[in-house]
Every structure is written in C-alpha cells, then in structure tokens.
Amino acid sequence: MKLIKAHFKNFRLLKDLKLDFSDSSDKKLTVIRAANETGKTTSQYGLMWGLFGSKNVLRKDYVLSPKDSITPSTTSVEIAVEIEFTQSKYVNNRGSMEVEENKYRLKRLCTERWRNQVFEERSTEQYSIHKITSNGVVKLAEAEAIEVLNNAIPVALKDVYFTDGDSALAFIEAGATQGVKRARVSSAVESLLGLEVLRLTSKHLTVVANKFSNEVDNTDYKNEHQKLSDKILSYEEDIEESQLEMIDKNEQLIKAIAEIKSVRSSIEDILSLGDKSKLSIALKNEENGLRRAKENLAEAYKNSSSLASKNINLSLFMVSELAVKGINILNGLSKKNQLPKLNIPILEELLEKEKCFCGSDLSPISGKEKREFIKHSIHDSVESDAMQDAATTLYYSVRSQNFNEASEKWLEKYNASTKAVIGFTASSKEYLNSIDKLNDDISKIDDSNLQNLRELERSLDNAKSKCSQRLSELDYIIKSNTEKKNDAEISRKSLEAKIGKVSNVGSFINLSRKAKDVFENIIEKLKKEELKKVSEQLNTIFLDMIGSDPSKNNLTVITKAELTEDYDIVVYGPNGNKLDPDQDLNGASRRAITLAFILALTKVSEVEAPNVIDTPLGMMAGYVKQSVLENTIKEGSQLILFLTHDEINGVESIIDRYAGKVYTLTNPAHFPKMLVNKIDVNDSRIVRCECDHRHHCEICQRITKEA
Amino acid sequence: MSIAIKKFLSMLDQEIGSDNELNSDQKNVLRKVCEKIYVLETTGDSSQMPSQIREDIKFYAQDFEG
Numbered sequence: 001m002k003l004i005k006a007h008f009k010n011f012r013l014l015k016d017l018k019l020d021f022s023d024s025s026d027k028k029l030t031v032i033r034a035a036n037e038t039g040k041t042t043s044q045y046g047l048m049w050g051l052f053g054s055k056n057v058l059r060k061d062y063v064l065s066p067k068d069s070i071t072p073s074t075t076s077v078e079i080a081v082e083i084e085f086t087q088s089k090y091v092n093n094r095g096s097m098e099v100e101e102n103k104y105r106l107k108r109l110c111t112e113r114w115r116n117q118v119f120e121e122r123s124t125e126q127y128s129i130h131k132i133t134s135n136g137v138v139k140l141a142e143a144e145a146i147e148v149l150n151n152a153i154p155v156a157l158k159d160v161y162f163t164d165g166d167s168a169l170a171f172i173e174a175g176a177t178q179g180v181k182r183a184r185v186s187s188a189v190e191s192l193l194g195l196e197v198l199r200l201t202s203k204h205l206t207v208v209a210n211k212f213s214n215e216v217d218n219t220d221y222k223n224e225h226q227k228l229s230d231k232i233l234s235y236e237e238d239i240e241e242s243q244l245e246m247i248d249k250n251e252q253l254i255k256a257i258a259e260i261k262s263v264r265s266s267i268e269d270i271l272s273l274g275d276k277s278k279l280s281i282a283l284k285n286e287e288n289g290l291r292r293a294k295e296n297l298a299e300a301y302k303n304s305s306s307l308a309s310k311n312i313n314l315s316l317f318m319v320s321e322l323a324v325k326g327i328n329i330l331n332g333l334s335k336k337n338q339l340p341k342l343n344i345p346i347l348e349e350l351l352e353k354e355k356c357f358c359g360s361d362l363s364p365i366s367g368k369e370k371r372e373f374i375k376h377s378i379h380d381s382v383e384s385d386a387m388q389d390a391a392t393t394l395y396y397s398v399r400s401q402n403f404n405e406a407s408e409k410w411l412e413k414y415n416a417s418t419k420a421v422i423g424f425t426a427s428s429k430e431y432l433n434s435i436d437k438l439n440d441d442i443s444k445i446d447d448s449n450l451q452n453l454r455e456l457e458r459s460l461d462n463a464k465s466k467c468s469q470r471l472s473e474l475d476y477i478i479k480s481n482t483e484k485k486n487d488a489e490i491s492r493k494s495l496e497a498k499i500g501k502v503s504n505v506g507s508f509i510n511l512s513r514k515a516k517d518v519f520e521n522i523i524e525k526l527k528k529e530e531l532k533k534v535s536e537q538l539n540t541i542f543l544d545m546i547g548s549d550p551s552k553n554n555l556t557v558i559t560k561a562e563l564t565e566d567y568d569i570v571v572y573g574p575n576g577n578k579l580d581p582d583q584d585l586n587g588a589s590r591r592a593i594t595l596a597f598i599l600a601l602t603k604v605s606e607v608e609a610p611n612v613i614d615t616p617l618g619m620m621a622g623y624v625k626q627s628v629l630e631n632t633i634k635e636g637s638q639l640i641l642f643l644t645h646d647e648i649n650g651v652e653s654i655i656d657r658y659a660g661k662v663y664t665l666t667n668p669a670h671f672p673k674m675l676v677n678k679i680d681v682n683d684s685r686i687v688r689c690e691c692d693h694r695h696h697c698e699i700c701q702r703i704t705k706e707a
Numbered sequence: 708m709s710i711a712i713k714k715f716l717s718m719l720d721q722e723i724g725s726d727n728e729l730n731s732d733q734k735n736v737l738r739k740v741c742e743k744i745y746v747l748e749t750t751g752d753s754s755q756m757p758s759q760i761r762e763d764i765k766f767y768a769q770d771f772e773g
Binding site for chain 2: 504510
C-alpha cells in the first residue's frame with residue numbers, strides 16, 4: 001500500500017488542506033516541513049482517522065471541529081478526510097499468481113453537533129471506497145470496501161506505521177511493565193508477520209478435515225476413526241481450555257504485576273513525604289526530650305533560686321567587700337585589746353566587793369568618794385560599751401568566716417546554675433522547633449491509605465504467586481495433552497491412509513490434514529526463524545544508526561541489540577552486559593532502537609506500507625541524526641516525515657538526494673512573533689506553500705534569532 | 708494485511724520442498740492447494756472459508772492421491 005494524496009476538511013486546523021506524497025521507489029521520501037503547532041500531529045491523526053476511524057484513533061472527548069468556527073449559532077460541523085492510495089493485490093490468473101495494482105479513494109466523514117458553543121456528539125461516521133480505474137471511478141460494495149481497508153493497514157499495525165519519536169518509545173518505555181511492553185511488541189510482530197491469518201487458515205482446515213471424517217462410511221474404519229477423532233477432539237478441547245485459562249492467568253499476572261508496581265509506587269509516594277509511623281516515633285522521642293529538658297530547666301531554676309535565698313554564701317558574697325573592711329577594723333581593735341572590753345563588769349564586781357585591786361576601800365560609807373567615782377565611770381562607759389558590745393559580738397561572729405572562699409564557692413555554683421538554665425532553655429527551644437517541624441511534616445502526610453495499600457500489596461503478591469503456580473500447572477497439562485494428542489493423531493493418520501485406499505473421503509481428509517500441517521509448520525517457522533531475522537535486522541539497523549561497530553572498537557558502549565523469543569527488546573553493553581533500553585540509553589539512541597525495531601519488522605515481513613513519522617529526529621544531532629534518516633529511508637518502502645526546521649538542519653543533502661516531494665506547512669497565527677509576514681487569511685488554519693527544505697517565501701519565512 | 712504473498716510463497720516452497728514423504732507431483736498439488744487457500748483467506752469472507760476450502764480440497768484430492 002502506498003499513499004498518494006490526502007485532503008482534509010475541517011479537521012481541526014486543517015480546514016482545507018491537501019497533502020500529496022511521493023510514491024516513487026527511487027525517491028520514496030516525502031518531507032513535510034512544519035514548525036511546532038503547525039499541524040504535523042494533526043495531519044498524522046487525520047490520516048489515521050481516515051484509515052482507521054474514530055473508535056481506533058480518537059478519544060471520545062477529542063473534538064475535530066475547528067475551534068474558531070464554533071459560534072453561538074453553530075449547530076453542526078461536517079468533517080471529512082479523503083485519502084487516495086494504491087494497493088497491490090495478488091490474483092490467481094489461470095494457476096499463476098500475478099500482482100494487480102489498484103488505486104482507491106477512501107472518504108471518511110462525520111458530523112459534530114454543537115449547541116450554544118458546547119460540543120454534544122459526533123454523529124455516526126460514514127466511509128466509502130471508490131476504485132479509480134482508467135475507465136472511471138467505481139464505488140465498492142461494503143464487503144469489498146472492508147476487504148480493501150483491512151488489507152491496506154490493519155488497526156493492529158497503526159502504531160508501527162504511524163508513529164512519532166515519542167510514542168515509538170511505547171515499545172521500551174519504563175512506564176509500562178515488561179508484560180505490557182511484550183504485548184505491544186508481540187502484537188506488532190504477529191500482525192506484521194501475518195500469524196493471525198495463518199492460524200485462522202489452520203483452524204479452517206481442521207474444521208474441514210473433521211467434517212470429512214464424519215463422512216467416512218466404512219463401518220470398521222468409521223468406528224475406530226471416530227474413537228480417535230473423539231480422543232483428539234477431547235485433548236484439543238482440554239488444551240484449548242488450558243490455553244484460554246493460561247491467557248487469562250497471564251493477563252491476571254500482568255495485571256497483578258502492574259498493580260503491584262502501581263501500589264508500590266503509591267506507597268513510595270506516601271513514604272517519600274515521610275513515613276508517618278516513623279515520624280510519630282521521632283515526635284514522641286522529641287516530646288520526651290522536651291519533657292526532660294523542662295524538668296532539668298525547672299531543677300536548674302530551683303537551684304538558682306536556692307542560691308538566691310537563705311544561702312549563707314550569697315549573704316557572705318554580697319557583704320564580703322564591706323565585711324572584709326569591717327573585719328579589718330575589728331581585727332585592729334582586737335589587736336589594740338580594745339575588743340572585747342570587759343571593764344564595766346569588773347568595775348561592778350569591785351563595787352560589789354567594796355574593795356579595789358589596789359586595796360582601797362570602796363564601801364558605801366568609808367569609800368564613798370572613790371565608790372562614786374567608779375559608779376560615774378561605769379555610767380560614762382555604758383553608751384560606748386553598747387557599741388563596743390555590738391562590735392565585739394560582730395567580731396566574734398565574723399572572725400571565723402572566710403569571705404573570699406565563700407564568694408568563690410557561691411560564684412561557682414551560680415555560674416553552674418546559670419549555665420544549666422541557659423543550656424536547658426536552649427535545648428527546650430530546640431526540642432520545641434523539632435516538634436513543630438515534625439508536627440508540620442506529619443500534618444502534610446495523608447497516609448490514611450497507607451495501611452490499605454500495604455494490605456493490597458500483600459493480597460496482590462498472593463494473587464501473583466497463585467497465578468505463577470497455576471501457569472506452571474497449565475504448562476504441564478498442555479504439554480502432557482499435546483503429547484497424547486500427537487500420539488492419537490499419528491494413529492489416525494495411519495488409519496486415514498488405509499481409508500484413503502478404499503474411499504475418496506480418506507483422500508480429502510488426508511489432503512486437508514497435510515495442508516493444515518503445512519500452515520502449522522509455517523507458523524512455527526515464522527515465529528522462530530522470522531523473529532530471529534527481525535532480531536538480526538534490528539541489531540544491524542540500530543548499530544548502524546548509532547554508529548557503533550564493536551568488531552572494530554572495543555570501547556563501544558553499545559555492542560548489540562536483540563529481540564528475544566519472549567518479545568523483549570534487549571540492548572547489550574561491553575562483555576555482554578544487559579542494558580535497560582529505557583534507562584541506559586540516551587534520548588537519541590532510545591528513538592533509534594524503536595525506529596530500528598519498526599524498520600526491521602517491516603523489512604522482514606516484506607509488507608509494503610508507508611511509514612508516516614512525526615518528528616523522528618528530535619533530540620538527535622550530527623552522525624546519529626544523518627544515519628537514522630538514511631537508514632529509515634533505506635529500509636522503508638514509502639517514507640512520509642513531518643520535520644521541524646531544526647530537524648532538517650544538518651540533513652539537507654540527504655533530503656536533496658532521496659525526497660520526491662518537499663513542501664512546507666505554516667500556521668498564520670505565528671505572525672508576528674515567529675513569522676516575518678502576515679498571511680492573508682480570514683481565520684485560523686494551516687496553509688501550505690511549495691517551499692522545500694532549502695527555500696522560503698512570503699508565507700513561510702520565519703523570524704530567526706539572529707534577525 | 709497478511710505477510711506479503713511472495714514471502715508466504717517462498718516459505719511454502721521451503722516447507723513443501725523439505726517434505727520427504729511426498730513425491731514431486733504431490734508436492735505440486737499441495738503447493739497449489741495451500742496457495743489457493745491462503746489467497747482465499749487473505750481476500751475473502753472468513754465466515755465462508757470452510758465451505759470454500761472444502762471444495763478446493765475435494766477438487767485437488769484426486770490429483771494428490773495420484
């Protein structure tokens with residue numbers, strides 16, 4: 001199949017746009033130059049919609065009507081895509097197969113309903129196919145139209161033939177589980193190698209052979225044949241039942257693995273914000289720390305307080321300076337024997353004894369004069385003695401006190417107490433800050449679902465184990481029943497040979513079974529040998545694309561690419577180490593491996609169909625960019641590329657060499673920021689000019705950074 | 708779409724060519740019938756296949772048995 005041209009009407013911004021494609025085998029490249037937001041992806045979608053219809057291409061909410069054409073009075077918009085293509089068909093002409101090339105025009109249209117500028121629905125799509133002959137145009141009947149369309153490009157291959165640099169990565173992307181990636185790869189491989197139609201043919205031949213079996217009329221052979229056929233049928237039913245269960249279990253397993261991954265990712269997301277249970281433990285520890293710090297602080301305050309009250313050392317400390325002065329005075333008095341002063345009691349004792357130390361009479365009568373003198377002295381001394389008494393008392397009280405030592409002791413305690421207060425205050429503050437932060441972190445974590453997720457993870461793990469176990473059992477059952485079925489088939493084949501000698505029906509059975517075996521063997525060969533060829537081509541194309549030659553350079557980072565029998569795309573590094581294509585390859589190499597896979601598949605299948613690729617050269621430069629483009633051109637049968645100006649930069653000479661058609665799409669809305677000139681249009685639409693990759697005109701001339 | 712017909716024909720040749728149980732006439736007949744069935748399958752209405760295949764088998768069986 002080759003695309004000739006396409007005409008889009010009201011397909012989003014493609015209000016009235018015609019594209020045509022080079023179908024020459026010498027110049028098989030068509031380049032449609034278009035900047036970002038200039039209808040590249042829309043054009044590709046338009047082609048896919050035309051070929052495959054809404055249900056296979058568009059989301060329900062993907063509106064096709066051009067947005068600016070919807071006014072309050074709009075009730076419906078008609079959208080149409082017309083695609084002209086050629087299709088080769090093999091016809092049996094008197095026993096020999098001949099190729100017949102036909103040209104068709106496919107038209108798909110639909111109507112979108114609007115009310116008050118709100119999209120309501122897309123009406124039932126209609127499509128028709130006309131055959132274009134030299135005698136005119138003939139509309140095909142529905143059955144023939146379906147056949148032509150199915151043989152053009154089946155839906156299963158839309159991702160192979162219509163792709164872009166990003167979506168091609170679906171075959172290796174990390175977001176998908178291994179099972180999903182395998183399913184994508186195997187679906188593409190099986191569709192392109194035509195395994196489905198071969199399996200169906202084999203099934204039809206079995207049905208035919210079984211019907212012939214029922215027509216065996218020889219009684220002896222009939223009974224024996226019937227018994228063997230019943231046995232085989234029973235084994236086949238068991239095998240089919242087991243295979244169906246296996247498919248179901250495989251799907252369950254893939255689903256469980258995907259769900260486990262998703263659940264684990266959700267758990268990790270929650271835990272990445274913090275493990276609430278761990279944070280709660282940390283919070284409790286911090287709260288305990290705060291409680292201890294507060295207790296210590298209280299104790300420190302108490303100690304401090306006790307230092308400030310009823311503490312002799314504080315008293316001594318406070319009076320020490322003056323007290324030392326006073327003590328010095330008292331010491332001076334003491335040295336001068338002025339302290340303690342005991343003269344009054346002595347004088348009073350003399351008066352009582354009425355005799356002086358010197359022997360003089362101090363009696364009230366005879367010693368009256370002297371006695372009066374002493375009394376007078378006692379009286380005079382009373383006031384000064386009171387002061388002296390106080391000084392004496394003070395002297396005796398303080399003379400044993402060491403004021404300096406006491407001051408030092410108190411200061412030492414005071415410092416320690418103050419340090420403790422400051423320290424415990426600071427640590428309390430730290431604990432409070434930490435508690436605030438933890439509370440804040442905890443409040444941000446919504447882990448109400450964490451427990452449920454962990455339970456779900458356990459349950460999915462169990463389901464996964466059960467699936468794996470059942471798959472092993474089913475594998476054994478299938479192998480065992482296949483062996484029994486093969487034995488019974490050998491017996492039946494031998495019986496059918498005998499029947500063939502006596503009845504026509506035997507020869508019918510024999511030929512149908514032989515033909516069925518041929519188809520079965522081709523399927524097996526396709527699965528093994530052709531897959532191997534795809535793998536070899538993948539390796540050759542990929543290494544060539546990225547400029548890797550491990551046979552000549554042992555420093556090569558990528559040494560091999562492979563498509564395994566399990567449909568995994570694997571890349572190897574030095575010493576045969578496996579690399580993860582999604583993680584270990586750079587952006588350019590990742591795109592290269594997926595393009596190499598698609599090209600290898602189309603090359604080995606020998607199917608002729610256009611590769612329509614949107615921005616395949618993004619993230620590429622230099623050798624890899626040129627090599628990817630050259631390989632893509634070399635391996636494809638028709639190549640339609642939507643390229644940005646940047647992608648074209650550096651590959652102009654390759655386009656010169658291989659392109660049969662090059663033209664440019666422009667979005668007038670890009671004036672004045674990106675376009676030099678204002679384009680004369682009345683509404684939003686993509687316009688085409690015939691400028692190739694080396695030229696520009698008033699329509700497509702773009703503002704460069706330098707300008 | 709199926710595997711390209713020339714690819715199928717080449718595989719068919721290989722497969723039948725390697726069958727040591729058949730003589731060359733039988734191989735030719737088997738090749739013709741398989742080719743015809745395959746073309747029918749890739750271009751025709753799948754629901755009608757068994758009856759069409761049945762007729763082809765009946766047509767070629769006599770030649771196959773020789």
